[in-house]
Amino acid sequence: MDIANxxxxxxxxxxxxxxGYTGEMTYSRSSPKLIIVDHTHVPDELRGKGVGQALAKHAIDEARNGGWKIIPLCPFMRAQALRHPDWQDVIQA
Structure with missing residues (x-):
């Protein structure tokens, strides 16, 4: 799945x-080393196809590569962070 930044x-x-449908995850950069994931939207037509999970994993990979942390305000991202203890290196509660 190709993800655009x-x-x-x-x-x-x-x-x-x-x-033909677009899923998205939005964020705000509060500092050079911290982003706040505030929203995830996956159209009903794409539910169950791993789109939200792919967006969340992409955010984690970007944080690791960029050396920053994520504050998961979005309920979906927060739930994913709780399900993946291996992501805790880039999650800031």
Whole structure:
């Protein structure tokens, strides 16, 4: 699944299109070493296809590669962080 990164100022978005529908995860950069994931949206047509999970994993990989932490305000991202203890190195509660 190809995931695009867009960042304008302190706001960013990860998105992917599958079968003509787009899922997204948005975030705000509160400092060079900290982002706040605030929203995840996956259209009903893509539910159960791993789109949300792929976006969450992409955010984790980006944080590891960039050397920053994630505050998971989004309920979906928070739930994923709790399910994946191996992500705790980049999660800030």
């Amino acid at each position: 867009e960042e304008t100022g302190s706001h960013g978005r990860y998105s992917t299109s599958v079968e």
